[in-house]
Amino acid sequence: MPGQIQHPGYEEEKLLRVSKLLPCRDVQAGRLLALMGEPEQYSYPSIFIYGHRATGKSHVLHTLLNELELPYATVSCVECLSLGLLFQKIILSLFGSDCVPLLPRSPSLSDFVRVYKQLCVQSTAKQTKYIVLDRADLLRDMEANILPAFLRLQELVEDNVTVVLLSEIVWEKFRPNTGCFEPLLLHFPDYSKDELQQIMCEDSHPSYTSELYSAFINILLGVFYSVCRDLRELRHLAALNFFKFIEPLEKDEVKESDIHRLWRNIEPHLKKAMQTVYLREVSSVQWEQQQMAEKEAGALRGLSAHAHVELPYYSKFLLIAAYLASYNPARTDKRFFVKHHGKIKKNNFLKKHEKTSNHLLGPKPFPLDRLLAVFYSVVDSRVAPTASVFSQISSLVTLQLLSQLGHDDQLDAPKYKCAVSLDFIQAISRTVSFDIVKYLYDFL
Amino acid sequence: MVGYFTRLRVRRVYRWGRRQPTSFHRKLNTFYFDSLTISVDGQPGITTVNPGDYVLIEGDDDDYPFVAKILEFFNDETHNQKMAQVQWFIRWCELPHKNKKLLGRSPHPHEVFYYLGHSCDNEINAESILSTVQVQHIPASAPFPESPTRDTLYVKLSWDTKTFKELDPALMQDTLVPASPPPRPKPFPHCSPPTASLLSRAGRSLPTPDPMVMRRAGSAVPARVTMSAGKMGTNEAESVHSAAKLSASKTLSAKRRGRTAVTPGVRKKLQLSLSASPEKGMTGEEVLCELLDEEVESEKVLAIKLNSSPPRSLQHGYSLCNMSSGRKPPSLLGQVSLTPYSINLDRLSPSALGEQDSSRDMMLGVAPLLLEDEVFEAALPTDTGFANTPKKRQATPRRKYFTGQKATTPSRRKDSSVMREPALGVLAEEDAENSPMQPVAMTPRSKRKSAQLVASRIRKQLDLLDSTQDLSDEDDCYVPSKKQLQSSSEEEMEEEEAAECEETRVRKTRGRIIKAPATPARTPRKTPSKKATPSTPRTPRDAIPSIPSRTLPARQPGNILEEARARLHVSSVPESLPCREQEFQDIYNFVESKVMDGTGGCMYISGVPGTGKTATVHEVIRCLQHASDIDEIPTFRFIEINGMKMTDPHQAYVQILQKLTDQKATADHAAALLEKRFSNSAPRKETTVLLVDELDLLWTRKQNVMYNLFDWPTRRHARLVVLTIANTMDLPERIMINRVASRLGLTRMSFQPYSFKQLQQIITSRLNKVKAFEEDALQLVSRKVAALSGDARRCLDICRRATEICEHSASLPSSTGLVGMSHVMEALDEMFSSSYITAIRCASVQEQLFLRAILAEFRRLGLEEATFQQVFVQHQALCRVEGLQPISTSEGLAVCQRLGACRLLLLESSRLDVLQRVRLNVSQDDVLYALKVDRD
């Protein structure tokens, strides 16, 4: 089935090699090649290829251009913080390093085109040149004229050049306001599950049978496929977890055939991996070390669950107070915090049903004095309103646990918001044995 | 018919008709005579002139001698001067250039106007009478008779320096001698005897008039005909003459006072000598007033002495020898002293006289003057001509110094200008006492009038040359540039020079000619090379801005339509701007007065584009330039900057500085230099007229550029006139801070948009006589444009387009050659109809659907705005209604953004794709209309 890419313009061997390098992308490669046509033939001025991350956009393109030895320049717009850089890269890889100095300092587009033209006149190569711009969506943030100009570069430089834009964002979001030369749109669909399996199986571990490995991949996909279809990510995870997977085999606890036990062995690790490595909350190095040290597998937890931010005692209360202040309506404070309110009929406080709870809408800002009031009522021992309290507030702000609204200039009545999640505040309040949920209006 | 021989070429002998005076005026002790006989030697017969006859009086131009009617003859108290009281008639060509518009029609070549002005006195030296002439009065309505002979002139109207009036025949009847001739100055003692003797000596060496001169005079006549054919040529020529005449009369009256200035040449010398003083570092004004004072005193003295002066017996033959002194030079020129002549020519080369005067002027002015310079103590006869007044004596050393100066100073313009100012003083004074009743406003004019002797002579020469030019090459009838004139004037002179001295002089003159245009002050425009060469230190030295010239010549307009198109092109400069006379006059007077009395000022001109602001100002400047060329006004330099033509407001300084003095500087430095230049006084500084176009572009936050521009004129020594142009009437109020606005002052003028009549007039005047348009077609255009913008450019463009359309349809059998209604209509809606509706009609089905969807959605929301998402729902629905298969969102967006690209829709950034808000850029009705028409 490889080798179905055919084109009169190129030798069969090359094409074969190409199609070997491009598993599961024959269709796209074939279409692309067909569009490119024979080396001397004109190709459409600009081609826009979009598709999800790691669906082989740039890979296919590069393999084609490389293997078929076509003149091309490939630039990732992420790397080009200045236009000059972009132009230099293009000139460099199309015409060689000695041509770069032709560009003036901080070249404008018109300089680039001029230089390009005069270089074209010198070089007699008739082959179609290709300029591949990766992460093209960043072009939109450059000067307004860049994107349209690249789209019609063929016309501007009067040379047989084709610009290929790669992006994972759809074309509609690129169109400038006064329109432009419409590029030819190509979509790279994502890999299906089987294709993923097939591709991932190709980097199987030499010392183990490919069946075993594919089984492993199968398990891995079973866990991750529903969350992530990014080939790169999956391969990374596979690489990280394979050794954990084959541990039992190392220890000869299980047969290679006994996939089920292996699965029971690896599955929790994979789950954990999803909460940690996948989220980049743990570096892969940490992860591996932790894999080696078997026992306290439970010890390592992602940042998400971290309640162990060490805060001063009062700071914790301040934070709690802030949380209460920003998630409870002010009118309910009396009910929550007034100490000796005689007997209050419960039903008074049955909250009238509101459409959305504050925990959906997010924290409300509150004035400083309200914070203090709540603070004094929640903290059990008497605290004098000393400077230390205020300094702690400001330090909480610097820790970005609180966020101060408005500008710093309104010193008199600053407003704050609490910027921590419910889990976090619960963890905090647990450390000071304060049952916050009782005080939260949403949870009555 | 040959030109009139002035006594320069033939000698005329003047005698009183009867020896005895008819009457004697005791108080003035003057004798009155009843006739004058003029005998021209070389010609048989004697002309007798009686009071009431019309005579030609020698002016500076032999081809257009002045016309006057003799009222009486008398001799002055010294009895050695034949005088005549005259009523002037003014020729068309003598009218001031700028007043010519006032005569509605084109003048008859032999038409003269009864002169009612006061600015030239009506006593002349009888010896300046050339011959008699017929003057017929014709009622204004009547046509001029055909086949005019040269000797009869026709008078229809009278001219009082302001307007033309119907002339009532009564004036033309022989009028009585006015009761009292105006007082005449008392003679100085000690004049005649030496003069007489010397002159008699001079008398002996009289030459016979040299034949070449005769021939040339002959040739001049056909020349004039062609000349009058050439447009510009005549214009220049004429106003020159006008000045010339008036000044000549001044000359004559001045003679009596100067007592010696028998010939204009001598007279001129007087001026020169006087004017020499500024060379001694005094500014023009100072000299001026000084002179004025001394004049005043002298007048007083005279007035007192008047009646006490005893009668004298007149001396015959004086006039003869007197004139001989006038005729002396040719001989010298002719054979005697070539060497001194040629020498001092190049010594004097930059001087006002040496250069362009014809041989005649040489004889009169230059030669004597020079001779006095060069061979002073070698007492040549002519020398005596000047040697009588103390003034003169004291003058001579000065002038020697002066000429020495001149030899060194490169540009003749500068000194000549300086040189004239004092003269102004004298004459202004005379004038004041000649006609005390005249309005003050006139004085500047008359000053100027009388200041022109020199240049008028020059000019007259130019005209001849001009005409000869025309003879030589018929095809181009534009006025030859200064260079050509000079060079060819040289040729003229060479003709008259003896052969051997030619080439030397040629070289000299050529050398000078090269230098001539090198004075940037004159006209920066004419000499761009000067401005460009110092363009930048880094530019290659030889960087001269120029578009390469074409290899094949441009084709001239072939048929009448092309001709019309060429004329209608905005760029084709009309010889006069119709419909802007008033504005023209105002600006002219403003600038002129400022230039005259060397003060400064600002003027703010506003008006919507295409109402001829800049054009008018340029016209004014052109007239003024030309006026200063003929020395009606002191020279000034004109500088133009345009806010749009500079990259940044502060460049204004750089440009101004560069145009003033060819130096380059950074903006700040330039500002400093200009500041200095305008704030402290420099001798011989001429007025600068600065035109600032597109003023609003010079706006800076601190407004210092504007501030300076308006502040400099207020400086005492600046002599800067600033004309600013902008589109908006209330610019000062809107963008200027007070200190700037206040300096701008209140001299404002706003150009109203042209009315349709004016537009029509403009087109017709442009087309003049090229019959390419039907009347109503023009009407339509001008009405339409007037209704829309009143922009003349638009009007012309439309007409041009119409001619093209006409040309296309010319193939049709129906078409007359003319541009008709239909063509104009087509042109009009090509230019004015909005393309939106056509665009909608030509849009693709989906695009039209989308527009309809938008309308529907707007109606639903009751808003003028909707998100694409909302509209697209409607669109899908419409698709189903129309039975088209619904398009995908991407395609929908594509359609939407296509419409947005050609601005039928207004869209937000495409980043928020389905959320972007959509608005119509056309009125909903237009869309409906377009779509509905599209439907059926």
Next chain:
Amino acid sequence: MSKRKAKKTHMTVGACISQVQTILRERFCHQMLPEKPVGMESQYKHLLELLKRTAVHGESNSVLIVGPRGSGKTMLLKCVLRELLEVTEVKKNVLQVHLHGLLQTDDRIALKEITRQLNLENVVGDKVFGSFAENLAFLLEALKKGDRSNSRPVFFILDEFDLFAHHKNQTLLYNLLDVSQSAQAPIAVIGLTCRLDVLELLEKRVKSRFSHRQIQLLSSLSFGKYLDNVISQLGLPQDFPDTKFSEEWNDSIKRLCEDKAVMAVLQKQYNSSKDFRSLHMLLILTLSQVSVSNPSIKPADLLEASRVCGADSKANMLHGLSILELCLIIAMKHLNDIYDGEPFNFQMVYNEFKKFLQRKSHSIYNFDKPVIMKAFEHLQQLELIRSMEGSTANIQKDYQLMKLMLDHNQVMECLQKYPQCPTDVKQWAMSAFG
């Protein structure tokens, strides 16, 4: 070696095909000008005569060519120039200056470019000396020195004219147009733009100097014409080496265009836009399918091509989402339905999703919040959802207000196409309020 054999077997065909490819590609990439621009004869005439007058009579002019994208403005101009330059009288005289709004983004650059192209004296090699101000002065001087009859006429061709109108003070335009309206070197200013409202962009003094000539390229050509044009676009020229092949080819094209399905496709194309550029895109896609194995255009190819062109890119993207992300999208869709189109934040979405899980989810087990957040962020990267606040300064990211940039039915369609989509998710999506 197999290749060489292949070549032998259908030598001619292979050669012919590659010939065809070469020719047609050049045509579709707008490299080859048509012999005569179709459907714009009058405009052609107008422009031609206008420029001829400038070139021959030295009459200055200014004109705007206005037409939507891809309506052939540049093509028209190129054709006119081509014909014009065949006249030697013109060829010898005319200078051309080509400026492009996209390249010359401000007057400084534009001036340098003009000076360079006119090759004035202050150009050495391709370096232009002098500051901006000096260049301007220099150019104006040069133009001013010229006059109608003696200096070579210059064509100033301003592509994307509207962009020049955005330069500071419109200095360049003012000066060019001013020259074109005054007795200086004869120039023709030709502006190309797709904006119908371009005149409103001009400052009034600039506008007044522009001779309001507009050549509008608004093609109202019928579908019949369109079809003919398609045929002519695909057809091979007379001078094609292998006549036999070219005849066959042209016949096949004719047959192709009679095909019903093809008709339908073209009709659709025509409906969506009449310009030829979009057509060319379609055709080059079709053409690319032509190969030795498939030596003529089949209707199928055209259909495929139009499918590729007309595909909804968003749907394509949705297809690639993970099931989790898809669920989030569905949750958002529900939120949109509930609070019609009000923005939502992550908490709400999360809440919706949770509710769904609690109610009935056999297929999808619970993910903890960060994982979901990551999915949410991925959607944001794909710009399928967009944050409403400009600055995300001191707002927790799970409370940022978002909007979904998808259509209701886009979501539904994608669900249909989605590979092995769990039924309960489908039902959830179908169900009215979450």
